[in-house]
Amino acid sequence: MQTRSSLERLRTLVQTALKLASPPLASEPLGTAQEFVGASPAIQQLRREIARVARSQAPVCIRGPSGSGKEIVARSIHRQSPRADGPFVPVNCGAIPAELMESEFFGHIKGSFTGAHQDKRGLFQVANGGTLFLDEIAELPLPMQVKLLRAIQEKPSAGWAKAAN
Numbered sequence: 001m002q003t004r005s006s007l008e009r010l011r012t013l014v015q016t017a018l019k020l021a022s023p024p025l026a027s028e029p030l031g032t033a034q035e036f037v038g039a040s041p042a043i044q045q046l047r048r049e050i051a052r053v054a055r056s057q058a059p060v061c062i063r064g065p066s067g068s069g070k071e072i073v074a075r076s077i078h079r080q081s082p083r084a085d086g087p088f089v090p091v092n093c094g095a096i097p098a099e100l101m102e103s104e105f106f107g108h109i110k111g112s113f114t115g116a117h118q119d120k121r122g123l124f125q126v127a128n129g130g131t132l133f134l135d136e137i138a139e140l141p142l143p144m145q146v147k148l149l150r151a152i153q154e155k156p157s158a159g160w161a162k163a164a165n
Contacts, residue, residue, distance in 0.1 A: 046073070054077045086127070091134050105147075106147075
């Protein structure tokens with residue numbers, strides 16, 4: 001009897017596993033809802049939220065601990081948005097040296113400071129028409145955070161995504 005019930009349970013498990021959707025192939029592009037594995041209510045809600053905010057041109061704040069998948073969410077939003085044909089520019093704000101921050105974000109023209117030998121487009125300009133993903137914003141000095149906030153408020157249609165821990 002015990003063998004029979006174990007065999008029945010095994011068959012049920014195999015049938016259930018066969019009914020599940022197969023994971024995306026490595027050749028399939030990332031950024032689709034399939035990259036989020038699972039069918040839990042939380043994952044289903046995440047997929048709905050991504051689809052909803054992807055239609056918006058408003059900046060999006062994605063919060064979560066390090067390693068929780070904020071960039072994956074941002075890429076998915078980007079790929080489902082009208083900006084999908086534009087660039088996705090991820091920026092680790094904590095990795096930018098303090099003396100280069102303004103130049104990196106906003107660019108500069110040749111001769112504007114010592115060492116500026118040529119014009120340089122800033123990250124906001126590079127991401128124009130796409131998405132600028134600002135990760136680890138809290139690592140920036142407060143004056144730079146204020147400047148970024150102002151830039152985001154002045155140009156909300158650029159489709160920037162930002163992440164905070």
